[in-house]
Amino acid sequence: MTVDPTSTVKPALRPRGPRATRGYRAFQAVNAVILVAVVVVTLYPIVNIVARSFSDEAYIIAGEVTLVPRGFNLTTYHLVMSDSMFWTNYRNTVVYTVVATFISIVLTTCYAYVLSKKQLRGRGALVGIAVFTMFFTGGLIPNYVLISSLGMTNTIWAVVLPNAINVFNLLVMKAFFENLPVELEEAAAVDGLNTYMTLLRVVLPLSKAVVATMVLFYAVSFWNSWFTAFLYMDQQDLLPVTVYLRNLIAGATSAQNVGVIADADEVQAAATLQAVTIVLTTLPILLVYPFIQRYFVSGVMLGAVKG
Known part of the structure; x- marks a missing residue:
């Protein structure tokens, strides 16, 4: 059947969807x-x-600065960035964050993968122990005595090891691993892969979203952490930059108490010291976050939905 192009019959209009109320x-x-x-x-x-x-x-x-700089100057940036101790503490923060994040990801991934196996004997007890630590801790003094007795004061391990596993991150990764198809691991076992190779070559490549999310969580947490280092370290050249910032804030009531101020001309920059240090401290996280943000929502949602 052919359609006459000169026909005046109009084609049927496509039905429209329901209008929003x-x-x-x-x-x-x-x-x-x-x-x-x-x-x-x-x-x-x-x-x-x-x-x-x-x-x-x-x-x-005078309270005249809101969203636009007034009396533009870079003097304070020069003062802070010329302080060698600032860069020493900054380097410490980078090292502590990288090492701590790597260790935390390894331990959290291994623990979560084990807990995701429903056939594991004692699985409920292991989950209970992990959840128990979310609500109860040993206390500040026992923790300090333990770290001191282990000889970890004034070392990187005092910052890295006490908070190596975050239970919330652990539970998110556990739920994610539980949602992976069991057939994938069974196929890997048929191909001769053991548990460790299955985790490395099958599970982890499928877990990029949740792993990237956990990296972001741990990196931000360790980068912003200051109390652990403040508690277990007393050598200035071992402190992270967050403690440097904390000392600036603590001494903000008196410009003479700020270590980088040396003469009367530099005292004029005292009011901007905190702001400059905050900007320099948060800048790396702000630069890294956009590259990981696309994994953030998908990683949390995948780990939070149970199949």
């Missing part, structure tokens, strides 16, 4: 307003700190 449009509008407000509240402190780091002390004290 007035209530749904109102919900979208309210949701958009709330999200914009959350973004503004979240970004304002960051932008304000950056503006203060480039502003003159007089404008900061």
